Amino acid sequence: MRIARFSINNTPRYAFVQKDANDGKDYLIELDGYPLNGQQVQPTGQRYALDADGVRLLAPVIPSKIYGMAFNYRDHAPKTAQMGSSHMHVFLKPSTSVIGPDDPIICPSSSKEVEFEPELVVVMGRVAKNVSEADAMDYVLGFTCGNDLTLRDCQRDDLTWALAKGFDTSCPLGPWIETDFSYADARISCTRNGQELADAGGITADFIHSIPEQIAFISSFATLLPGDAIMTGAPHKSAQLHPFDEAVVHIEGIGDLRNILVSE
Template sequence: MRIARYTTGEDPAYGIVQGEPGNEVITPLAGDPLYVGLQASGAGPVMLEDVRLLAPVIPRSKIIAIGKNYADHAKEMGGEVPDEPLMFFKPNTAVVGPFDPVVLPRGSEEVSYEGELAVVIKTITKGVKAENAAECIYGYTVANDVTARDWQRRDGQWARAKGFDTSCPLGPWIETELDPADLSITTTLDGEVRQDGRTSDMVHGIAALIEHMSAAFTLLPGDVILTGTPAGVGLVEAGQQVTVEIEGIGSLTNTFVRR
């Protein structure tokens, strides 16, 4: 099931997306389904082409991201895969949606894309074992972990480099019925394929990540986990367009701009 967050020019709404590509219809829901469930609003259906898609979730709490979770990416960055998941946070103010601009930050000249599978948490999650992790997952979406590489090197930690405004595009919707074990992930820059990987190449799988995280801190409904990026990351300039596509979910496109 595809759960979208969208607007028709009024307040944001949620709905279930159904139909074949080019003929999708949204059935409106009464509120955020993470908190009120799948309650129909009673409003009539709307065509997907007539709405503006928004980020499918705005985390009330946090975004937890994983670094160097694909061996080929760790190698291209000049490092090894850590023995334990390498975690960092992105603030919820970093989130933007499909086709929203990513604003290159002043003071950075080396911004790169990182296409990733994102996991959306549905329950209060603490101390969960890997074998029970699936019970805590609401669904999956597409992410771009945009990174200011020069800030990353200069600061010695990643808060500013990966947390600036608009550095976390999410979309186009949340897919709640998906096996994430072996999905293709591709990233294109102005139509040219730059990343081409599979989720089966993750070093630390999703269940293991949730166990590791929840041992340290509580995950809350709407929290988002970025699971790492395959090889092929590269720099992007103002005016260029990045599309991340994940099998079984869809594609997320954003244009990069200067303020």
């Protein structure tokens, strides 16, 4: 099941995304609420085409916080490999960093070196605190695509990565949440201006720390709320963006997340 957040004539709504058997197109089936924390929702009877006038996909969720996993793929983790696989690196992005599909990434004037990283993102569906690895997936609503934007030149002098990874628009999410998804071997790829970056993609089977491990670790020191997100790590080295470059994150089984970089 795909869950979307969208606006119609600038009014935010929620929907299931369903493919029409007749024309093969995806449609938004409007809901009367948002299915977080076990909330029961029902279709309102309204249906919208994704390309209908006034319809715009939004970030599928606005988390209270976003946790990111650094150095979580073997090809992207020389430091982790040296310290041992038990060491987990976690950073934070604020809710104000979140944008949706086709929203512009705005590069702050303080930076000249913006890089993007395609990532699988976990969206929590229930309150999680001190969750075990065995039970971790019971607290997950689903998965979406994410783009971890980093001001690489600022990061060199930013010990907490608060500026480098937490600036406004640094966390595109979308296009929707997929609840029925095989996360253990998901393939991730990305394009820049239509050209696939072969050395930036990967497969989640190469995780150093699995998704249940990530949830268990984070929930051991912080309460994860419904709608909170975990960016599970970038497969390989990141790619640089310049003004007006188009970045597209693709995850098989979920979809595409497109954004364009602009200068502040």
